[in-house]
Amino acid sequence: MTSNRRQFLRAAAAGMACANALRSAESESFIEVLMDEPIATIAPEIYGHFAENLGGVVYDGIWVGEDSPVPNIGGVRKQLVEALRRISPPVIRWPGGCFADSYDWRDGTGPRAKRPRRTNFWAGAAEWGKHRPHTGPQIYDPNQFGTVEFTRFCKLSGAQPYLAANMRGSNPQEFDRWVEYCNSPAGSTTLAGQRAADGERESLNVRYWGVGNEAWGCGGNFLPEDYATEFLRFTAWVPGYNLPLAFVGSGPNGNDRDWTRQVFAKLAEKNALGSLWGWSMHHYAWNASGGRSTDWLAAKGDALRFDAGQYYEILREAAQIESFITSQWDVMGEHDRQHRVKLVVDEWGAWYASGTEPFAEALLGQQSTMRDAVLAGSTLDTFNRHADKVGLAAIAQLVNNLQALFLAHEDKFCVTPTYHVFDMYAAHQGAQSLRTVAAAPAIYKGLPGLSCSASLRGKALTVTVTNPSMDQTREVDIALRGASVASAKAVVLAAADVHAHNTFDSLHAVEPREEQVQARGARFTRRFPPASVTKLEIALA
Ligand code: AHR
Numbered sequence: 001m002t003s004n005r006r007q008f009l010r011a012a013a014a015g016m017a018c019a020n021a022l023r024s025a026e027s028e029s030f031i032e033v034l035m036d037e038p039i040a041t042i043a044p045e046i047y048g049h050f051a052e053n054l055g056g057v058v059y060d061g062i063w064v065g066e067d068s069p070v071p072n073i074g075g076v077r078k079q080l081v082e083a084l085r086r087i088s089p090p091v092i093r094w095p096g097g098c099f100a101d102s103y104d105w106r107d108g109t110g111p112r113a114k115r116p117r118r119t120n121f122w123a124g125a126a127e128w129g130k131h132r133p134h135t136g137p138q139i140y141d142p143n144q145f146g147t148v149e150f151t152r153f154c155k156l157s158g159a160q161p162y163l164a165a166n167m168r169g170s171n172p173q174e175f176d177r178w179v180e181y182c183n184s185p186a187g188s189t190t191l192a193g194q195r196a197a198d199g200e201r202e203s204l205n206v207r208y209w210g211v212g213n214e215a216w217g218c219g220g221n222f223l224p225e226d227y228a229t230e231f232l233r234f235t236a237w238v239p240g241y242n243l244p245l246a247f248v249g250s251g252p253n254g255n256d257r258d259w260t261r262q263v264f265a266k267l268a269e270k271n272a273l274g275s276l277w278g279w280s281m282h283h284y285a286w287n288a289s290g291g292r293s294t295d296w297l298a299a300k301g302d303a304l305r306f307d308a309g310q311y312y313e314i315l316r317e318a319a320q321i322e323s324f325i326t327s328q329w330d331v332m333g334e335h336d337r338q339h340r341v342k343l344v345v346d347e348w349g350a351w352y353a354s355g356t357e358p359f360a361e362a363l364l365g366q367q368s369t370m371r372d373a374v375l376a377g378s379t380l381d382t383f384n385r386h387a388d389k390v391g392l393a394a395i396a397q398l399v400n401n402l403q404a405l406f407l408a409h410e411d412k413f414c415v416t417p418t419y420h421v422f423d424m425y426a427a428h429q430g431a432q433s434l435r436t437v438a439a440a441p442a443i444y445k446g447l448p449g450l451s452c453s454a455s456l457r458g459k460a461l462t463v464t465v466t467n468p469s470m471d472q473t474r475e476v477d478i479a480l481r482g483a484s485v486a487s488a489k490a491v492v493l494a495a496a497d498v499h500a501h502n503t504f505d506s507l508h509a510v511e512p513r514e515e516q517v518q519a520r521g522a523r524f525t526r527r528f529p530p531a532s533v534t535k536l537e538i539a540l541a
Helices: 003-013 078-086 098-102 126-131 147-157 172-183 190-197 224-235 257-269 308-319 321-335 370-385 417-428
Strands: 030-041 048-050 091-094 160-165 208-211 246-249 278-285 342-350 390-396 406-409 412-415 432-439 451-457 460-467 474-481 485-493 513-517 523-528 532-540
Touching: 030 451, 030 460, 048 342, 078 147, 078 406, 078 412, 091 147, 091 208, 091 390, 147 160, 147 172, 160 172, 172 190, 172 224, 208 224, 224 246, 224 257, 257 321, 278 308, 278 321, 278 390, 308 321, 308 370, 321 342, 321 370, 342 370, 370 390, 370 417, 370 432, 370 451, 370 460, 370 485, 370 532, 417 451, 417 460, 417 485, 417 532, 460 474, 460 523, 474 532, 485 523, 523 532
Parallel strands: 030 474, 048 091, 048 390, 091 160, 160 208, 208 246, 246 278, 278 342, 342 390
Antiparallel strands: 030 432, 406 412, 432 451, 451 460, 460 532, 474 523, 485 513, 485 532
């Protein structure tokens, strides 16, 4: 063992797993999987999705309508459902996001032809630029996709629904009523009757409820104390219908520790921390300016045209999520000493400038390249490594939007590189996360030269690895501490050019490939191509 390696292992033992400890020119890269250091079961819900009523997510993306020539199941795009099922989506969040903060759930009930048309929250967004349409469902929401349509989409896809309640414009009474509409038993209440008339006789069994969204901003411009008061009002005596409801509180702006501290302190004062199941946080990688600007629009980069600096800036910003998770977890622990409340990262991903939308009405729609695949892989690795803290997460957003898994327009449909990462990483869902120790030379302003996570299910070990370097193959020494390999294979997502992406005309430009791995015993070496995501499927002896 080299002295560098010894130093690193000491640091790791002190809690710096997956740190970027070896910085010298003769650095080696290695991953150690510590078989006897389980972290926690990886909640399948970490692999969740977000579908806001925004741009082309709902209208055209998910909902095409029953009379559409586009193949559909009761109005829901069939190809989307089929592709989604393949990656076992555990949960989908809807209707926002900021959209939720002005949504009246009653608008999405009753006969579709009679539903009201409302101005969408995003109708006046600066991001439209000069391309804002004058009409259409993206501007004036026809409410064809309401609670029953959404939960049916979830059921078809095999996901649980996660609804976000409107705290800015609505009130606790209306929140109770939405819960009643969703969860009261068949035939029991007037709202259960309404639900049946809308097409679902049985309870929708909605367990996850967001109590507000970004309450410090579009969700009402609350101060933390005031948000805590509203949270208490919204969650007091909500009817349960024998289903324990999981309330998710609206967490900080970025890593605002003060917001978390104050809300938790107030809930603790009222002895009400028990009513909080999860604590939401959002993290977008958006500033590609390399420190030249903090302007929300000007600092963004292009989804397809980027240089090395812009490539790394986005990955570096995405990687900050790890320190935000640990920082928020620490503050939460000041009052929630048993750490009963879990972190819910219910919006994450890359956010680029407009210009690569799949169609004009797809506000915030963007293309997704191998850069985004690397971002997705390393973020999911982070969640896996913090499986004891993160109880649910949702990438933003599902289709035709920010880091989307799908692009869809009329009869055209394609999956993005990010979709393939979710497909590859699905093996981690519900498995036991194992501690990993990894090191590689830093490649850009402290961005670790390697990201990884590992999980175990019976004798099946899954190790996922991303190499974020834009141009360097990384040779990595992989060691299993306490187990040995019987056989292994790899699934590799990589492309000759990091800008590679799929389009409606080129559906398979980026696709994973399977490779045999020559490995036996407790250690082996593997080369990871530049800007790649790899899954190692290892059968243990
Ligand atoms: O995902 C787009 C927006 O980003 C969401 O509506 C909001 O919650 C966040 O600021």
